Amino acid sequence: MYELVVLSGKGGTGKTSIVGAFSALASDKVLCDADVDAADLHLLLSPRKISHHEFRAGHKALINPDLCTSCGECLDRCRYGAISDRFEVDELQCEGCGVCVHFCPFGAIEFPENHCGEWYISETRFGPLVHARLGIAEENSGKLVTLIRREARRIAEEKKLAGIITDGPPGIGCPVIASLGGASAVLVVTEPTVSGLHDLDRVGSLANHFQVPVSVCVNKADLHWETAHAIESLCREKGADFAGHLPFDPSFTRAQLEGKTLIEYEDGDGAARTAVLKLWEHMRALLKAR
Amino acid sequence: MIVAIASGKGGTGKTTVAVNLAVALDKPVQLLDCDVEEPNVDLFLKASITEREEVLAEVPRIDLARCTYCGQCQEICQFNALAVLPETKIVLTFPELCHSCGGCFAVCPEDAVLPDQRLLGHLEIGQRGNVRLIQGKLRVGEAMSPPLIRRVRQASSPNGMVIIDAPPGTSCPVIASLRGADYVCLVTEPTPFGLNDLELAVGAVRKLKIPMGIVINRADVGDGRILEYARRESIPVLLEIPFERSTAETYARGEILVEAQPIWKERMLLLHDAIRRRVADR
Numbered sequence: 009m010y011e012l013v014v015l016s017g018k019g020g021t022g023k024t025s026i027v028g029a030f031s032a033l034a035s036d037k038v039l040c041d042a043d044v045d046a047a048d049l050h051l052l053l054s055p056r057k058i059s060h061h062e063f064r065a066g067h068k069a070l071i072n073p074d075l076c077t078s079c080g081e082c083l084d085r086c087r088y089g090a091i092s093d094r095f096e097v098d099e100l101q102c103e104g105c106g107v108c109v110h111f112c113p114f115g116a117i118e119f120p121e122n123h124c125g126e127w128y129i130s131e132t133r134f135g136p137l138v139h140a141r142l143g144i145a146e147e148n149s150g151k152l153v154t155l156i157r158r159e160a161r162r163i164a165e166e167k168k169l170a171g172i173i174t175d176g177p178p179g180i181g182c183p184v185i186a187s188l189g190g191a192s193a194v195l196v197v198t199e200p201t202v203s204g205l206h207d208l209d210r211v212g213s214l215a216n217h218f219q220v221p222v223s224v225c226v227n228k229a230d231l232h233w234e235t236a237h238a239i240e241s242l243c244r245e246k247g248a249d250f251a252g253h254l255p256f257d258p259s260f261t262r263a264q265l266e267g268k269t270l271i272e273y274e275d276g277d278g279a280a281r282t283a284v285l286k287l288w289e290h291m292r293a294l295l296k297a298r
Numbered sequence: 299m300i301v302a303i304a305s306g307k308g309g310t311g312k313t314t315v316a317v318n319l320a321v322a323l324d325k326p327v328q329l330l331d332c333d334v335e336e337p338n339v340d341l342f343l344k345a346s347i348t349e350r351e352e353v354l355a356e357v358p359r360i361d362l363a364r365c366t367y368c369g370q371c372q373e374i375c376q377f378n379a380l381a382v383l384p385e386t387k388i389v390l391t392f393p394e395l396c397h398s399c400g401g402c403f404a405v406c407p408e409d410a411v412l413p414d415q416r417l418l419g420h421l422e423i424g425q426r427g428n429v430r431l432i433q434g435k436l437r438v439g440e441a442m443s444p445p446l447i448r449r450v451r452q453a454s455s456p457n458g459m460v461i462i463d464a465p466p467g468t469s470c471p472v473i474a475s476l477r478g479a480d481y482v483c484l485v486t487e488p489t490p491f492g493l494n495d496l497e498l499a500v501g502a503v504r505k506l507k508i509p510m511g512i513v514i515n516r517a518d519v520g521d522g523r524i525l526e527y528a529r530r531e532s533i534p535v536l537l538e539i540p541f542e543r544s545t546a547e548t549y550a551r552g553e554i555l556v557e558a559q560p561i562w563k564e565r566m567l568l569l570h571d572a573i574r575r576r577v578a579d580r
Contacts, residue, residue, distance in 0.1 A: 017336050019308005019466040024491065026336045045467035046306045046495040066376065087400055100473055100505065103397030105397050144501040146469045150441065178308040178466055179335035182441040201314065202552035203338040210336060231543070232550035261519050266491050 009164055010171035010295040013191040017207030020198045022227040025260045025270060027175040028052040029044035031134040032271035033288045040160035041139040042153045042187045043177040052269050055130030055137050062139065063125040065148040066104040069097045075116035075163040082108035082117065100145055116212050127156050136163050150186035171295065180214045190219045194297055195223045195251060195291060200235035209237065212248060222248045223294065225287055229253035253292050254283045299577055300460040302479040305493025308466035310485045311515040314549060317342045320429045322556045322566035327429050328454045332447045332475035333465040334434035340550050344429040345424030351507035353449045354415040365389060366578060371402035371411060377574045394441065418446045421453060422471035444474040445548040468502040476503065480577050482510040483536065488520030493527060500531065509576060511536040536572045537565060
C-alpha cells in the first residue's frame with residue numbers, strides 16, 4: 009500500500025487543489041487531510057460524516073481558588089508565564105507540563121485532560137476521507153496528524169485499498185514532521201518564486217532527513233518560467249524526481265468556487281487539467297514502481 | 299505600535315504586505331519574521347545581517363553516577379522525554395520531545411539531572427534602510443517553533459513601529475507570534491479556502507482579544523464572500539488589492555513592490571493610516 013503525502017513548505021501553492029484533483033483521478037484509495045490547523049479539502053469533497061470523535065491530548069493546569077493560598081510557588085516554577093498574579097492559568101500559555109500541579113503545597117491545582125479538537129471519518133464521492141479540526145489556538149497538532157494518518161491506514165487495510173493520499177500542512181514544523189514518517193512518497197507543490205524555491209529547499213531537506221523520496225511539481229509555472237526552470241534544474245542536481253510544471257489557470261479557483269475538483273470542472277481551456285492528468289500518471293507510475 | 303500580519307491560509311500575501319508596509323514607511327521600523335519554519339521576509343528585504351545567535355532549549359542529561367533510578371523524572375515528564383529502566387540501569391532521554399519545563403531538574407532528589415541543550419534554530423538581526431530585520435530560522439528537523447518565535451519577539455523593542463510577519467494557521471506558533479500585538483491585519487483571498495481559513499484565524503485573534511482588520515488580496519479572483527463575512531462579523535476591510543500579473547512577476551523575482559510600482563506605496567500608506575487610526579481610537 010502506498011501513502012502519497014502532498015506538501016509545499018510555503019503555503020498557498022495549490023496543495024489542496026492538486027490533492028482534490030488526485031481524489032477524482034485515483035481509484036481505491038483513502039483520502040486524509042493532515043492540514044488539521046486549517047483544513048480545506050472538505051470544501052472540494054463535501055464529505056458526509058460517518059463518525060465523529062473527540063481528540064484529547066495532554067492536560068492543562070486549573071487552579072482551584074478555594075484551596076489556593078497565593079503562596080506563589082506555581083508562579084515561580086512556571087516557565088511559560090502561564091500563571092497570572094491573580095493565580096489564574098492562561099490556557100493559551102499553559103503547555104501542560106504539570107510542574108505547578110506537582111509542586112503546589114496545597115494540592116490546589118487540578119490537571120484535567122485537554123480536549124483539543126475533533127476528527128471525523130467521512131464518505132465522499134471519491135471514497136473515504138479522514139479529516140480533523142484542531143481547536144483554535146490549540147497545541148498537539150502533530151499528535152492529531154499521527155492519529156488521522158493511522159486511521160486512514162487502518163481503513164485502507166480493512167478495505168484492501170491501493171493507497172492513501174494525504175494533504176499535508178505548510179511549513180516544516182511539528183505537524184509536517186508528523187505527516188512525513190513512513191510515507192512512501194512526498195510530492196512537494198511549489199511555485200516559481202524566490203519564496204517557493206527557498207521553502208521547497210527546506211521541506212525537501214526535511215523529507216530527506218526522514219528518508220522519504222521527494223517529487224516536485226511547479227504550480228503556476230508560467231508566472232515566471234526562469235524560476236520554474238531553475239527549480240527543475242535544482243531537482244535534477246539534488247536527485248529529486250521532477251514531476252512536472254502546471255500552468256497558472258483561473259480554472260482552479262473557479263472550480264473551487266463551485267465546490268468541485270479541477271477534474272470535474274467543465275469550463276476553461278483544459279491546459280491545467282491536461283497537466284494535472286500528466287502529473288497524476290507520473291505519480292501513479294512512480295508509486296507502482298516502488 | 300505592534301502590528302501583526304497574519305492569515306489562516308498560507309500564500310495569501312502576508313509576507314508581501316509585511317515587507318512592503320515596512321519599506322513604505324519613511325521612519326524606523328522593526329520587521330519581525332516570526333514564520334520561522336519558512337522565513338521569507340529577507341528573500342525580498344535582502345538586509346545585511348549583522349548579528350546571528352544560536353537559540354537553544356534546555357534539555358536534561360542524566361548523571362548516571364548519581365542517579366538511583368527512582369523514576370521521579372520520568373513520572374513528572376508529560377512529554378515522554380525521559381525513560382528510566384532500573385533493571386538495566388539505563389535512563390533514555392529524548393531531547394527532541396522536551397518542552398524545557400524544568401520539572402525533571404526540580405524533582406530529582408539526587409541532583410542527577412544536568413542541563414544540556416538542543417539547537418532550535420537561529421536568531422538573525424540586520425538592517426536595510428529604515429527597516430531593522432529580526433528573524434528566526436528554525437533548524438530543519440526541529441518540531442517546536444514557539445520558543446524560537448518568542449525569542450524573536452524578545453529581541454525587538456516595544457518602542458516605535460513593530461511589524462510581525464506571522465506563520466499561517468491558527469495553532470501555537472500563530473499564538474506565540476500574535477500575543478501582545480496592538481492590531482492584527484488578516485490577509486486573505488475571496489475564495490472558499492480563503493474564507494474558511496479566515497474564519498479560523500478570526501477565532502484565534504478573538505481568543506487573544508486583539509482588534510483586527512482584513513486585507514483582501516487578489517480581490518477580483520473569487521467572489522464577494524469575504525466582504526459579506528466581514529460585514530456580518532463587523533470586521534473592517536482595510537484594503538482590497540486586485541490581482542495583477544505584473545505584481546506576481548515582480549514578487550516572483552524577489553523584488554519589493556513599493557519600490558517597483560508607485561501604486562503599492564500608496565496602498566501601503568493607506569493601510570498604515572487605517573491601522574493607526576484604529577489603534578489610536580481605542
